[in-house]
Amino acid sequence: MYTLGQKIKQTRLQQRMTQIDLAKHLCTPSMISQIESDRARPSYKILNGIADRLGVPLEHLLSNVDLNDDFVCTYKMAKAMVAAKAYSTAIPLLEQLLNSAQAQVAEVDILFELAECYIHVERQEEADSLLSDLLETAFLRQDERMIARVYKSLGQLEFVRKRYQLAAFHLHKANAEVEKMEERDSYLQASILAELGDAYAKSGQLAEALDYYRRSSSLFNKKDDLEEMGNLYLNLGVSYHKLNDLEKAAEYSERAIHIFQCLDNIVMTVKLQVNCAVLYGQTDREADAVAMLRKAIDNLLNLGRREEAGMATVELATLLLQQGELAAADESCDQARALLPELHLYQARVHRLYGRIAVQKGQREEAIRRLQKSADRLKHTDELGEWGDTMHELAELYKREGDLRTAVSIMQEIRGYTNEAMLKRGIAL
Numbered sequence: 001m002y003t004l005g006q007k008i009k010q011t012r013l014q015q016r017m018t019q020i021d022l023a024k025h026l027c028t029p030s031m032i033s034q035i036e037s038d039r040a041r042p043s044y045k046i047l048n049g050i051a052d053r054l055g056v057p058l059e060h061l062l063s064n065v066d067l068n069d070d071f072v073c074t075y076k077m078a079k080a081m082v083a084a085k086a087y088s089t090a091i092p093l094l095e096q097l098l099n100s101a102q103a104q105v106a107e108v109d110i111l112f113e114l115a116e117c118y119i120h121v122e123r124q125e126e127a128d129s130l131l132s133d134l135l136e137t138a139f140l141r142q143d144e145r146m147i148a149r150v151y152k153s154l155g156q157l158e159f160v161r162k163r164y165q166l167a168a169f170h171l172h173k174a175n176a177e178v179e180k181m182e183e184r185d186s187y188l189q190a191s192i193l194a195e196l197g198d199a200y201a202k203s204g205q206l207a208e209a210l211d212y213y214r215r216s217s218s219l220f221n222k223k224d225d226l227e228e229m230g231n232l233y234l235n236l237g238v239s240y241h242k243l244n245d246l247e248k249a250a251e252y253s254e255r256a257i258h259i260f261q262c263l264d265n266i267v268m269t270v271k272l273q274v275n276c277a278v279l280y281g282q283t284d285r286e287a288d289a290v291a292m293l294r295k296a297i298d299n300l301l302n303l304g305r306r307e308e309a310g311m312a313t314v315e316l317a318t319l320l321l322q323q324g325e326l327a328a329a330d331e332s333c334d335q336a337r338a339l340l341p342e343l344h345l346y347q348a349r350v351h352r353l354y355g356r357i358a359v360q361k362g363q364r365e366e367a368i369r370r371l372q373k374s375a376d377r378l379k380h381t382d383e384l385g386e387w388g389d390t391m392h393e394l395a396e397l398y399k400r401e402g403d404l405r406t407a408v409s410i411m412q413e414i415r416g417y418t419n420e421a422m423l424k425r426g427i428a429l
Contacts (some may be wrong), residue, residue: 005038007061011054012036022053048086058089079113087117108134112149119157127157145185148177152192159199162382168199169336190219194232201239204385212237230256237275250279270299274312280317289319314346317353321360330357348377352390359397367397384421388414 012022019032026049035042035050042050051058066164078097080414081090111130118127131154138146151174158167163238171192178189193216201209217232240249253275273296281289293316317332333350340346355370367390371394379385395410 003038004042004061005036008054009036011056015054017054022050024053026050026053034350059092082113082116085120087120091117091121102235108137108146112153114264116156117376119153119160124157124161127153131157144177144180145188148174148181148185148188148192150174151177152195155192155195155199159195159202162202163200164202169195169201171196171199186219190216192236193219194228197235197239200236201235206239206243210236210243213239234275239278252277253279255343270305270308274308274315278319280314281315281322286319286323290316293319306339307341307344310336310344311346313339314349314353317350321353321356324360326357326360329353335359345378345381345383348374348381348383348386348390350374351377352393355393362395364401368394371397379417382421384418388418 078093115130155170197212237253277292313336320329351374358367398407
């Protein structure tokens with residue numbers, strides 16, 4: 001059994017690298033020396049960089065490492081991985097920690113981190129089992145904060161499963177437990193309320209979503225976490241947009257921009273500029289919207305964010321089509337397709353735009369093919385609302401062509417599948 005430092009040194013020597021080689025552009029050779037002699041513990045970022053430089057998976061450096069001498073350090077490292085969303089890498093560490101549990105770290109804390117990892121790596125049944133055990137322990141201890149945290153995690157699990165009503169049910173229970181606390185954890189409550197807003201927004205209950213976002217916002221206003229505040233303002237902007245209150249939507253989006261600029265979060269700022277441009281495009285500021293979108297796309301590409309650039313290009317294509325610029329809209333669709341991953345949701349939206357362009361050009365067969373392709377992709381990704389809207393467009397196209405039988409058949413398909421999907425989510429129509 002090796003220490004972490006010994007494992008790094010052994011791997012470095014096998015690669016015939018010096019400490020200077022390993023440290024280059026990563027840290028100082030002195031730091032590498034301290035790490036290899038177990039006098040210093042690397043951060044997750046440095047450890048990940050060491051693994052990359054040595055050309056081995058991070059798990060290679062962490063396997064068969066003696067955890068008994070640095071149990072707490074290992075736990076902190078695993079927590080850092082969870083915070084960095086490196087869930088798959090954190091899982092083996094957390095599982096090893098459970099097998100060698102020590103008093104320095106409570107077992108329930110390790111289980112919480114492990115459950116969060118399971119939620120995000122499609123090991124949902126294991127997450128459910130862990131959280132059920134944790135909830136039982138929390139009730140036995142009459143630990144209100146622990147109960148609230150478990151219910152919050154159960155809500156997150158149901159959100160991943162797209163069972164938004166069940167997510168809201170658990171989150172309401174979490175909030176009720178926070179309300180019972182003698183010393184209320186306002187940060188925990190604010191995050192629970194924000195997630196309730198997300199759950200109601202996904203369920204289409206926008207007025208309720210806005211109420212929970214506002215309540216969460218009022219709590220975060222008392223905190224120093226600007227990033228959370230920025231995300232909340234962004235959610236408020238999106239919700240007002242869906243309610244067609246464009247003035248409020250633009251106001252909250254602009255507030256979020258200022259917050260993220262303060263955080264020097266360039267990528268988020270550009271994405272928010274895209275959101276503002278979309279809103280401007282729905283008012284009388286179409287020229288401003290096009291200019292803002294083109295600039296945002298250039299910035300995203302310069303930052304290496306191809307996916308976000310692709311999504312923004314879809315918004316640009318939508319706006320150009322709205323202005324009747326069919327050739328430019330078609331070109332933007334082509335650019336978006338090249339930028340986006342093949343199975344991305346926005347690819348479905350691109351096909352829908354191609355279909356609308358084909359309708360404008362009088363290309364009936366192409367329009368039908370594109371709209372059907374969009375609907376198939378939306379159905380596969382469980383985007384029920386957009387699928388229904390796209391199928392309705394398809395039905396209207398057949399109706400205008402006089403093919404009423406096919407149009408009625410499509411409308412029946414929409415109704416049947418919607419009822420089936422709602423029943424699966426526990427909603428009876």
